Amino acid sequence: MVKAIIQAEESRMIYRNIREIIGKNKLPLTQVDVLYESNPSNPTTTLHEKSAIEHAILNRNRRHSLQLLETPFMTDPIQKWP
Numbered sequence: 001m002v003k004a005i006i007q008a009e010e011s012r013m014i015y016r017n018i019r020e021i022i023g024k025n026k027l028p029l030t031q032v033d034v035l036y037e038s039n040p041s042n043p044t045t046t047l048h049e050k051s052a053i054e055h056a057i058l059n060r061n062r063r064h065s066l067q068l069l070e071t072p073f074m075t076d077p078i079q080k081w082p
Contacts, residue, residue, distance in 0.1 A: 032056055 032047045034056045047053050 029053065 030048065032053045034045050034047060035043055036045060037043060047056055
C-alpha cells in the first residue's frame with residue numbers, strides 16, 4: 001500500500017515537471033513528415049495542408065490497425081479455434 005502511494009507520488013511529480021517544461025503554449029500541428037517507401041529516391045515528404053496531414057494520419061492508423069491481422073493469434077489455426 002505504501003509502495004503504491006510512493007510510486008503514485010513519484011509519477012505525479014514527473015508529469016508535473018514535464019508540464020512545466022512544455023509550458024502552456026501548446027502549438028498546433030503544422031507539418032508532418034511522411035515516409036513513402038514506394039519512392040526510394042525521395043522517401044520523405046513534408047505535408048503542410050490540414051487535409052493532407054489528416055489523410056496521412058488516417059492512412060497510417062489504418063495500416064497500423066491492420067497489422068493485427070498478421071499476428072499469430074489472427075491466423076490459422078488459432079483464428080478458427082472455438
